[in-house]
Amino acid sequence: MKKPVDYSGFSLKRLGEPRFRHILLALGWVWYFLMYFLTENLIPAENCTVVHIFLDDLIPFCEYFAVFYVAWFPLIFFSLLFALLYDVDKFTHMQKFIIVTQVVAIACYILWPSRQDLRPEQFPRENVFTWILGLIYSVDTPTGVCPSLHVAYALGILSADLKDREMGRVWKVLLTLLVVMISLSVCFVKQHSALDVLAALPLCLLAEIVSYGRDWWLPRLRGKKEAAHGEK
Numbered sequence: 721m722k723k724p725v726d727y728s729g730f731s732l733k734r735l736g737e738p739r740f741r742h743i744l745l746a747l748g749w750v751w752y753f754l755m756y757f758l759t760e761n762l763i764p765a766e767n768c769t770v771v772h773i774f775l776d777d778l779i780p781f782c783e784y785f786a787v788f789y790v791a792w793f794p795l796i797f798f799s800l801l802f803a804l805l806y807d808v809d810k811f812t813h814m815q816k817f818i819i820v821t822q823v824v825a826i827a828c829y830i831l832w833p834s835r836q837d838l839r840p841e842q843f844p845r846e847n848v849f850t851w852i853l854g855l856i857y858s859v860d861t862p863t864g865v866c867p868s869l870h871v872a873y874a875l876g877i878l879s880a881d882l883k884d885r886e887m888g889r890v891w892k893v894l895l896t897l898l899v900v901m902i903s904l905s906v907c908f909v910k911q912h913s914a915l916d917v918l919a920a921l922p923l924c925l926l927a928e929i930v931s932y933g934r935d936w937w938l939p940r941l942r943g944k945k946e947a948a949h950g951e952k
Contacts, residue, residue: 722806722886742808745815746800748822755826759833759864768835771866775914776907781840783849785908788901790852792870795898799877810880813931817876820927821869821920829864836862838910853909860911867919868912874899875924876931883932 727740734740803811828834839862843850878899881887906912 724805725808742812742815743804745812745819746804748815748819752822752826755822756864759826759829760861763829763833763863765835765861765863768833768863771834771836771913771915772838773913773915776836776838779907779914781844781910782908783843783845783847783853785901785905786849786852786856788898788905789856789870789909789911791898792874792902795877795902796873799881803880807884810884813883814876814880816931817879817924817927818873820930821867821872821876821923824923824926825867825869825872828867832866834864834866834916836865836910836913836916838862838913840910856909856911862911865912866916867923868906868916869920870906870912871903871917871920872924872927874902875920876927879924879928 730740735744800811800814803814839857843854878895881895882892903917906917907914
């Protein structure tokens with residue numbers, strides 16, 4: 721079990737100190753929510769390019785995927801909170817990854833406004849899952865969709881956890897399955913086109929390189945090498 725980070729003596733005046741400077745990365749969320757509000761309300765849908773590929777016609781609407789779509793929220797919140805409290809390095813990499821995807825995606829939404837017209841005009845049935853989706857549809861417009869930040873953030877969390885040598889293999893497998901289902905869910909609940917998901921992949925690769933440096937792929941390999949050396 722990781723030891724808690726020592727935040728004793730913390731105050732807002734000490735945010736600039738190396739010991740607490742990583743907390744400033746959380747301000748990226750303030751910028752994101754501000755830009756989200758502006759792009760959602762100041763870019764009319766008629767000025768947006770409709771995003772659609774053939775895969776969208778092959779993927780049926782399935783309200784049960786709302787479970788995985790909504791699971792994204794606690795995944796992001798509790799992953800960042802746990803890292804903030806127990807692993808500063810992990811939190812720093814997670815937030816850098818998220819900020820890179822935020823900046824690039826928002827730039828895409830402004831320079832190339834996008835929308836999707838995939839939402840069903842009427843739900844085929846009424847249940848708790850369609851009620852949840854109706855609530856989501858009412859607060860989140862179908863604009864500013866490509867690339868999908870829902871997918872990008874989830875992959876950023878997964879990347880940091882897969883590099884964590886202290887996390888058990890079972891947890892890594894379960895988390896990977898969850899992130900895969902979250903990524904699929906955006907298409908099945910018709911919040912995103914499959915193109916939005918595909919566009920998130922190169923964005924995540926860019927965030928990986930920026931967040932972890934040119935050796936972004938090494939932490940996991942180093943862990944394996946050290947484990948093998950230890951076994952000898």
